[in-house]
Amino acid sequence: MAKDDVTVTHSIHRKNRPDPHHEQQLLRDLQTINAATARALGPLPLGGLPIQPKRKPQLPLPAVPAATPAPSVSDEDTPMQWKNAAAVAALATGTALAACGADGDTSGSTNPSPAVVDDAPGSVEVTPVKAVPQPAEDAHTKPETAAEQPAAEPERGPAIPAAQLRRQILELLGSFKTLEDLERGNVEKMLHVHLHRNPRMTEGYKYGASTTEGWNYSISVDKLARLDQPSTILIGLDHGVEPFSGQEPTYCTLEFEPLAKELVAMGYEQAEGPYQLKGKTTWWFERSTHPDGTSATVGVGLYELQSGQSAQTCVLSLKVGGNANE
Numbered sequence: 001m002a003k004d005d006v007t008v009t010h011s012i013h014r015k016n017r018p019d020p021h022h023e024q025q026l027l028r029d030l031q032t033i034n035a036a037t038a039r040a041l042g043p044l045p046l047g048g049l050p051i052q053p054k055r056k057p058q059l060p061l062p063a064v065p066a067a068t069p070a071p072s073v074s075d076e077d078t079p080m081q082w083k084n085a086a087a088v089a090a091l092a093t094g095t096a097l098a099a100c101g102a103d104g105d106t107s108g109s110t111n112p113s114p115a116v117v118d119d120a121p122g123s124v125e126v127t128p129v130k131a132v133p134q135p136a137e138d139a140h141t142k143p144e145t146a147a148e149q150p151a152a153e154p155e156r157g158p159a160i161p162a163a164q165l166r167r168q169i170l171e172l173l174g175s176f177k178t179l180e181d182l183e184r185g186n187v188e189k190m191l192h193v194h195l196h197r198n199p200r201m202t203e204g205y206k207y208g209a210s211t212t213e214g215w216n217y218s219i220s221v222d223k224l225a226r227l228d229q230p231s232t233i234l235i236g237l238d239h240g241v242e243p244f245s246g247q248e249p250t251y252c253t254l255e256f257e258p259l260a261k262e263l264v265a266m267g268y269e270q271a272e273g274p275y276q277l278k279g280k281t282t283w284w285f286e287r288s289t290h291p292d293g294t295s296a297t298v299g300v301g302l303y304e305l306q307s308g309q310s311a312q313t314c315v316l317s318l319k320v321g322g323n324a325n326e
Contacts (some may be wrong), residue, residue: 007176061096126250130280156208156209157193157207157208157209159209159210160209160212162215166254166259168252170263171190171270172191173298176289178290178291179322179324181296182221182230182320183221183235184221184231187221190218191207193219195221198220198222200224202227203222203227204223205220205221206219206221207219213251215236215237215251216238217236217238218234218235218236219236220236221233227320229324230321230322232320233318233319235320236316237316237317239316249314252314254314254317256283256314260283260285267287267288268286268298270284271317274302275299277292281302282319283302284298285300289322292321293324295322295323296321296322297321297323298318299318299320301315301316301319302315
C-alpha cells in the first residue's frame, strides 16, 4: 500500500470516529423538544401512541385500450375496395365541412352539395350528414339576466318654477296627520312626482329634477332604520357650491324666514335656536301626529347668502322623520 493511501485511510477513520460531546448535545436538544411538545399537547397516553400498520392503497388499474391494427393494403385489393375506402373518406370530409359550416353559419339556408366519387363505372354517391350545432354555455360569456344587469339611472322630471316647488313642499309638510303619511305613496301624491327605485338602498326611492330658475333639487324616501319604522324624507336643494371648495353661493333657493313662519302657522313648534354641527346649520320643527305620543320632525338645513352688507338665510335641505311611541 502506498503512503498516500495510508494517509487517506487514517483520515477516513478519524472522520467516522464518534463524537461523544456532539451526541450529548443532540440528546439534550431532543429532551428539550420533547418537554416543549408535552407542555403544548399534553403527556403521551399509556402504552404510547397506537401504531397503524402501513397499507398500500388498492388503486384501480388504468384501462388499456385495445390496439387496433392498421389495415394493410395488399396488391390483391379489388377496385371495389378502393371505391369503398374513397367513399368513407368523402363521407368524413363532408361531415367535417358541414360541421364547420354549422359553426360559421347557423342559419342552415344552404345545403352542401353531395360528394361524388367517380373514379370508375358504378361510382358511389355519398351525401354528407350536416352536423347540428350544440348551444355552447360558458360561464364567462353567459348573458346577464334582467336582475343582474345594472339598473339604469331614471330620467329626470320636468323643470318647474321654484315657487311651485315651495308650495308643494309646504303641502307635503302640512299633510302629516299620522306617521304613515311619511311613506312613499303620500310623498308622490303631495309632490306630484313618481319616485324611482333606488338600487343602492334596501328600501329606498328617489326623484330628481330642476327648477326653471336653473338650480336642481332631489327627493328621496328611504328606510334608514328598521323596515317597520317610519321612512325618512330628504329634499335637497342645490345652491351651486361644491363641497369643501370654499366657494360662496351666488343665489338663494328658498328663503327661510317666510317658510319658517308658515310652518309655525301649520302647528309646528320651532326650536329655540339652530343646531350647529361641523359648520352646518339646521333649524328643527316638530308637530304632534296621531296617535298620541307620535310626532313628525322637520330639520331645515340653511346657508347664508351675502348681499352687500346684509345676509340672507336660504334653505339647503329639508329632512323629515317620525318619532314613534317607543
